[in-house]
Amino acid sequence: MNTNFDIEKFISDFSNSCQKKQKKVFNKNEVITTYIKNRNQLCILLDGHADLVRYDLNGNRTIVEHFSKNALFGEVFYTITTNNELLVEAKSNCTVLFYIYDDIFHKCKKNCKFHQNLSENLPQLILHKVTDLNMRIELLTKRSTRDKLLGYFSLLSTRNLSKTFELPFSLTDLADYLSVDRSAMMRELKLLKEDGLVEKVGNRIILLYK
Amino acid sequence: MNTNFDIEKFISDFSNSCQKKQKKVFNKNEVITTYIKNRNQLCILLDGHADLVRYDLNGNRTIVEHFSKNALFGEVFYTITTNNELLVEAKSNCTVLFYIYDDIFHKCKKNCKFHQNLSENLPQLILHKVTDLNMRIELLTKRSTRDKLLGYFSLLSTRNLSKTFELPFSLTDLADYLSVDRSAMMRELKLLKEDGLVEKVGNRIILLYK
DNA sequence: TATTTTCCGTTGCAAAAGCAACACATTATG
């Protein structure tokens, strides 16, 4: 299956789009967008890092997704079914393109490049999200904090084609991503080190097994 | 957004398809299919109930998805990234249509109805999966068994437009779906009953709050 | 219908995870 997608072309075509669009800059910790029911916003992160975050009624914070340069997000990729607040928070200074749809699968009449490119690639883009989501479910269904950590590390290791890699999160955020208590996670991480499975140098993890 | 999809038409068009296809019948507990990397199988559950199940290295079983009549599944909707076995198991007698793709987003040259219908609707179908997956992630990120149960019940309640609904799982399977220990879940369910939040009559749950 | 298998419901005990608090390091910010 062809999963290539030329994001650079996509973005450059965007400037020729016939639709309303906006480019905005955000400072660290600002809220980039809040997901709203029945809106179909498509956002492109041109620069920076951001997290899709949910706060539940108990005050727990969950990092649902982590976005870096060229990531696509917005309601297009997340049909909202509950009342929980979903925010995208800038983790560094960010530049973001916004674009609102009527019907994401219909081409516009003017046949602009952007729409053409988008409608051709949207299925693949969404399918890519499906892959990410399934991966995340696999992590979350692991029964122990230890297995979640190891699972996540092995994922990053595979992605980087190396037993050494940077964590894209602070440890505090990693806990929110794995949906576990931070101090319990720290304890488990310590045990992993003591068991000789993992080493940690600054923000860098080194896997020592297999 | 238009999320309607005429599954009946889809299936009837299937018979005019130009591609290899197969219709098979399964008994309860038989394995309908195993997900295989780099294959793009599309399966349609014409009748019966089935679960997508994963067994991990610790022997834990996880029910990843639950399928009922007219559900679509197969690698098309699940890009495989790990080595865990993914099986679809029949929970009752099932009738299933199988179909293997080369490139799921390309129309065939012969312009058969099935392909036309499929390529028009595939994005929506996948987007529907995305909704399901996000919902599942929301459940799994809940920190306690109690919240998982309540979250799942409230979901079924919303779907049924009623405070009373049938569980689509046995309690044993529900535990595998929520990714918790069965006996711990039973204990929590008992507490929910004692706290007057939930009633259970046979396979039927009644929500007593709000 | 008799018998086997699966599921339900329960419990004691052990292990894991959550909570709260704190000191210290590192990073932003006025």
Next chain:
DNA sequence: CATAATGTGTTGCTTTTGCAACGGAAAATA
């Protein structure tokens, strides 16, 4: 540069969860 804010690392204690085991109910099967 001083100070505030945030992140890291740790620990004692409590609560939740998992594990193992068992008896009985319900359902499937011979």
